[in-house]
Amino acid sequence: MLNLNHPILQKLQKCHNLNTLKQVHAQMLTTGLSFQTYYLSHLLNTSSKFASTYAFTIFNHIPNPTLFLYNTLISSLTHHSDQIHLAFSLYNHILTHKTLQPNSFTFPSLFKACASHPWLQHGPPLHAHVLKFLQPPYDPFVQNSLLNFYAKYGKLCVSRYLFDQISEPDLATWNTMLAAYAQSASHVSYSTSFEDADMSLEALHLFCDMQLSQIKPNEVTLVALISACSNLGALSQGAWAHGYVLRNNLKLNRFVGTALVDMYSKCGCLNLACQLFDELSDRDTFCYNAMIGGFAVHGHGNQALELYRNMKLEDLVPDGATIVVTMFACSHGGLVEEGLEIFESMKGVHGMEPKLEHYGCLIDLLGRAGRLKEAEERLQDMPMKPNAILWRSLLGAAKLHGNLEMGEAALKHLIELEPETSGNYVLLSNMYASIGRWNDVRRVRMLMKDHGVDKLPGFSLVEINGAMHEFLTGDKAHPFSKEIYSKIGEINRRLLEYGHKPRTSEVLFDVEEEDKEDFLSYHSERLAIAFALIASSSSMPIRIIKNLRVCGDCHAITKLISAAYQRDIIVRDRNRFHHFKDGSCSCLDYW
DNA sequence: TTAGGGTTAG
Incomplete structure (x- = not known):
């Protein structure tokens, strides 16, 4: 075990800048290799970005690092999104090393890193390395990280294929596959398309399969199941899942709690969502976001705002999603000034840089309220390129307030960005139809035909x-x-x-x-x-x-x-x- | 040393 009282480690605890760390490092190099290994793993376990960057620097001074040390450092580096490239460079060190080759501990953290943009493309080649360096049966950690990666990579069928190859999936494997279905469905959008419904239904079926196996579900399982019910709006099944948590003495922690608040709200039972939210003991920003979002979609703008203000009383800080749901509430409740104030507070009060989705809320807020000119100006002055959602928002506002010229301009941008989305044409067509311009309706229909677009069936x-x-x-x-x-x-x-x-x-x-x-x-x-x-x-x-x-x-x-x-x-x-x-x-x- | 969970613009 590492002696935490060692004078060098004591000094290390007090280091808060690079210069003092360098001094400690110089002393460390006078110790033996085994101490250096312990020292590094201790440094990495602190999980602070400063520590892992510095550990990487020290690592380069160690003459013959072991595979254990490589794996530890890779795992630590993958916890920080801006250091993932360092993790991959270390992985390449292993590959070029004469005597080392990756093992089961090397891959899971790398696949985790690959599960998010912009590292997605690195996943499949890494999978090839698993086949090259590891022998089946594969370690469950490696398998689960692979399932998760392919789901995030948008290849849910590959995840399912790999899952079906596993003869006796363990709890985490079931949970990974269930979460893959639930998240892929909700990820697409709040709406229910055929594909989303299929994925959420598959999660429900998979849960039934799991119950037939000998593996007992835990809280993580229930979170995935409840999310699937939210996507489907399946109140009976969602309420059954809530009952399952209570009957089986599972913890109603903040993950399960948030999932339930969201489920009741998305199934139309705002009262039950509120009741549950009030009973949750360890609420965090996510819980608040789910509840504010619930008030928002049910048209209770003032209650959403009240909750947004109250979260500060619990010392909770709003994040990007909080701003989105609260602005949505303002937008749909006609609370324009309040919404504008929240948008401005992002930078001024919370030090957050507004992202695309926040500009989306802003355009919708102004547009819905009929302040079309302002909406258009804000859209043109944005620091990033507007996406299709933004143009559609402006088009929707133009339709609502009968501004044909703006609607036509917005559609032009939309068709460039999304030539195959029928909803765009339908919005404009309905706008023409509402004032009896049937020739224009026909023209839009022809345009749809030219682009090979079919109207999405309702x-x-x-x-x-x-x-x-x-x-x-x-x-x-x-x-x-x-x-x-x-x-x-x-x-x-x-x-x-x-x-x-x-x-x-x-x-x-x-x-x-x-x-x-x-x-x-x-x-x-x-x-x-x-x-x-x-x-x-x-x-x-x-x-x-x-x-x-x-x-x-x-x-x-x-x-x-x-x-x-x-x-x-x-x-x-x-x-x-x-x-x-x-x-x-x-x-x-x-x- | 390694894997799986909740919220987010139209």
């Missing part, structure tokens, strides 16, 4: 008695299809009595008025609502999850249904939640 999910039912626009595949369409007829007749006039301008195509009305009637969320009205208890709120944004007509009609049928309807669309109750919506028509 779909909605609704949970009835624990089972998820899926509907596409105009879908007739459901076993109760006949009843559903007949219910839609009844709803339409009833809403006419409420004075509803369909907003046919929302239909993308130039068709006869009556046909347009039909087309609107069969948007996927209408089918889902009609089915829920038939199949669920009248005392239960209807919960819908939609992959696209709700169209203006569906939004108007859902408000009326909530009054006419006295049902609370909660819709999670691509961006946020809409709580329909007694004829109005929580978004205050500001979405």
Whole structure:
């Protein structure tokens, strides 16, 4: 064991600059090699960047470093993103060394480093080295770091292939694979696409497989499972996972807690999310971010701001994500001045440099509030190149406030950046349709055709008695299809009595008025609502999850249904939640 | 000495 009372180590503890460290180092070189090895590992275990940089300098003075020493130093260097290149240079030392070659301890930290940009490309060649230098069966640490790497590299199928090769996966291996599915799904976006849903469903299936094996889940397992439920909006399964934590005496630590707060919020149960958040004992910035984000997507701007201010009372410092969710809350709550103040405070108060996503929030904040000119100016003055999300935000604002010229300009940039994304064309096309410029609608349709773009099919999910039912626009595949369409007829007749006039301008195509009305009637969320009205208890709120944004007509009609049928309807669309109750919506028509 | 967990603009 290392003697921590050794005078050189005592001096080392007091070193806070390079000059004093150099003096200590000179003394260290007078000691034996074994002491130097201990000394280095001690230095590295402090995990401070200063220490690992200095250890690297000292390392170069050691005549015959052992593989143990190389591995220790590589691992330490990979903990700091700006020193990863040093870790790889040491790895190359090993490769060129006459008598050394990498072992099972060398690879895991390197694969961890490869799991993030800009080191992703280094992963596959490193995998080849594993095959060259190690003998199967491979060490579980190496296998797990490989699974994790391929998931982050965007090759989830390779992770799964490697996972399937492992005859008896251990706890960490199950957890790695589960987390890979859950993270790949949420990573794409907050929306639910077919692919995201598939990945989250796969996580749920994998958890079932795990239960059939002899491996008992731990907190890490449950975090992945709960995240998958958040992505799917699967409340029953998420609540079951919460129950699992309690039944099995797993710790409700801040990881599990944050995942649950996020899950309840993304499944539409903001009250449960709040209750859980209040009960968490060791909250950190992540917990706050999840809760502020929850208030934000449910349209509770003031509560989000209150929490943002309160986190300082717990000595917690906001990070980049805190700013994003809080500005989102301001943007969707019409709290423009408050949002601007937070953006300005990033640099001034918190010493943070705004990133692309923060400018995104800023443009959305100004644009949504109708301050289009300012939004455009801020976009032009940004220190980095605007991405597609930013232009789409400006396009959305231009559409909302009827500024065609700005919309057209934004679309031009968008098509350059994302020629294959249908949503961009649809936004502009709807803008033309809303003012009856059908020739322009046709022109956009042609443009879509030229670029080989198809309109993304809209779909909605609704949970009835624990089972998820899926509907596409105009879908007739459901076993109760006949009843559903007949219910839609009844709803339409009833809403006419409420004075509803369909907003046919929302239909993308130039068709006869009556046909347009039909087309609107069969948007996927209408089918889902009609089915829920038939199949669920009248005392239960209807919960819908939609992959696209709700169209203006569906939004108007859902408000009326909530009054006419006295049902609370909660819709999670691509961006946020809409709580329909007694004829109005929580978004205050500001979405 | 080495692997697996929560939040984030449209």
